[in-house]
Amino acid sequence: MSLVSRLLGKRPQTEPVTTLAADVASLVKEANDHFRAGRMHEARAAYLRAIEIDPSHAQALYMLGGIALNESDTATAIDFLHRAIAAAPDNADYSFSLGTILANIGRPEDAIPCFEEAVRLKPDAADWYRHLAVVLHAVGKHAEGLAAFLRVTELNPSDAQAFLDLGNTLQKLGKLKDAEAAFDNAVGLAPEAAGPLVNLAMVRRDQGRPVEAEVPARRAVEIDPTMGQAWFTLGSVLGPQARHVEAAEYFKKAIELNPDDDDPWHLLMFGMTYSDNWSAHEVYEIHRRWGQRLPAVGPRSIDPSHRRASHRLRIGYLSPDFRRHPIAHFIEAPLKHHDRTRFEICCYHTDGRADETTQRLQASADRWHWLAGVSDMEIEQAILADEIDILVELSGHTDRHKLRMLARRVAPVQVTYLGYPNTTGVPAIDYRITDARADPPGEADAMHTEKLLRLSESFLCFTPPESVAQVGDLPMKRNGFVTFGSFNNFTKLSPTTLGLWSEILEGVPNSRLMIKAAGLRDEGLRALLVQMLERADVHRERVKIVGPTMSHFEHMDAYAEVDIGLDTFPYHGTTTTLDALWMGVPVVTLVGDRHASRVGLSILGCLGLTDLVAHSAREYVEATVRLAADPTRLEHLRHSLRARLAASPLMDGKGFTTRLEQAYLQIWEDALASSGEPSTTN
DSSP states (O other): OOHHHHHHOOOOTTOOHHHHHHHHHHHHHHHHHHHHTTOHHHHHHHHHHHHHHOTTOHHHHHHHHHHHHHTTOHHHHHHHHHHHHHHOTTOHHHHHHHHHHHHHTTOHHHHHHHHHHHHHHOTTOHHHHHHHHHHHHHTTOHHHHHHHHHHHHHHOTTOHHHHHHHHHHHHHTTOHHHHHHHHHHHHHHOTTOHHHHHHHHHHHHHTTOHHHHHHHHHHHHHHOTTOHHHHHHHHHHHGGGTOHHHHHHHHHHHHHHOTTOHHHHHHHHHHHHTOTTSOHHHHHHHHHHHHHTSOOOOOOOOOGGGGSTTOOEEEEEEESOOSSSHHHHHHHHHHHHOOTTTEEEEEEEOSSOOOHHHHHHHHTOSEEEEOTTOOHHHHHHHHHHTTOSEEEESOTTSTTOOHHHHHTOOSSEEEEOSSOSSOOOOTTOOEEEEETTTSOTTHHHHTOSSEEEEESSOSOOOOOOSSOOOOOOOHHHHHSSOEEEEOSOGGGOOHHHHHHHHHHHHHSTTOEEEEEOGGGGSHHHHHHHHHHHHHTTOOGGGEEEEOOOSSHHHHHHGGGGOSEEEOOSSSOOSHHHHHHHHTTOOEEEEOOSSGGGTHHHHHHHHTTOGGGEESSHHHHHHHHHHHHTOHHHHHHHHHHHHHHHHTSGGGOHHHHHHHHHHHHHHHHHHHHHHTTOOOOOO
């Protein structure tokens, strides 16, 4: 006998229909009274008696679904709501309620038709469109989700949250100008709310307008000084302005307010790398402190089959930058030259952007995983499924990194390389690849949580751009004056750097300085640079400020205007230095006390150009002034640097990869030994 039958007992089959309808109405009224009074057991019993008489009584079915949901019996609730909708298909509330349940239990695909039907039946329900938009985005239907959010703003043109949601959606879709307009509307509707101001600041920053972004960011902090995200945002718009000391204070405030938020930690650590305001030890300490927050994990076991001498060592490279990006210049040669008889190469590309460089890199891998927009857990599962032996991450604390995932140890041996000029602080990352010039033995080892894996010759192997102009004549021959140049990131233009350049210009009469950076497309940053130059006593008329060019060919061709490259300090150029050398432009560098300020030494030392390496500010200025006064040497360097670079270890792809592979084999031997098993890879 069913539960309903036990509750009701038997009813005569011959009872008139009108009597039955009256009984149902009475039972539903009784149930409703119990429900409003909180007597759920009695309400359920009355509703059940009602549907025993009339199985298609929509309200009773709907209310039974609500009671089941209240008791966490989701399956029963869904069943009753389906029956209610079948009984009353024109009731929008029933469809909306079912959609809400399905969305809340992680079934957004199933929730979509419910919400779509609800808004069809009730097209003026703005909040329902918002729910529809959320589930559409959850399943990757971003264009449809955007349309739903637009409908919300049409229905509620005075709702700041609606424009905030719309702006967030547009931002995710990369429609930054439209997102900015939506956030502007949100700020206008809620001028005393910090949230819309934070979003407005971030979208302006992401469009390369950090100076403009500072205004709403500061206003957000004023409105709500307890909002950690507001302090983080303010710091994040000052970093691109090369105001790293100020930014650090705001990141620390954000950490104080939200100690579990990793984002301010990452930008604090990276930002400190750009400034000589902190010692190498202080920079190390902040990395170590962040790493101490991570959970401790033990070693990952090594499969017995991977201990055999016949096993091809599986190397995984993890990066969001497998595209036209500085990282690609240095990872292309190893991917191309790895010995496939001894190594199996797997690449994990965690960003959706791709180009012809991506295609070349993919062609050099044994396995390639497109992992844009997926969770860390899904990336981890892909790595585990490939049974990677040595995982090499190429990001460090830069944008879109996966350090938290590596902290869980997803491979027996984990290595950091290329993307970040410092320790990661992650205890589960075993090694960092470098060389003895960039990280001399002794003091550098004490400034890393990883063991330093020093390659001979250089830790870099450069693949130059495929299409560049031929090296032309020395510019000073046609200009009659020396032109110094720096094509580094704007964020590297420290007060120390500009002060040194001022001295160089003073020491070389009638000389000029060309500063080229992608950020200088922004008028705000250009104006800021002029102020920075004035503070450094650099006359504006002696400086040419250049923004980004239309193509990489044009970017490289701009070196035709430069006689001597000036490295930044304390954060040296890497790709920019090698680009300059490839175009026949010698670069003078100042050596510091950490990896970021020793890359110039690593590059120039490998080329035997030690006369371009200075170990003090005075030497830096003197070496540059001396070189500027030697047109014969400049002419010789102009026409010999490309060949010199091509013949050096810096472009010996096979030789470099062999050295890298030897390092991989050694650390794998060490991993086998530390696991207590004999070595079998020889």
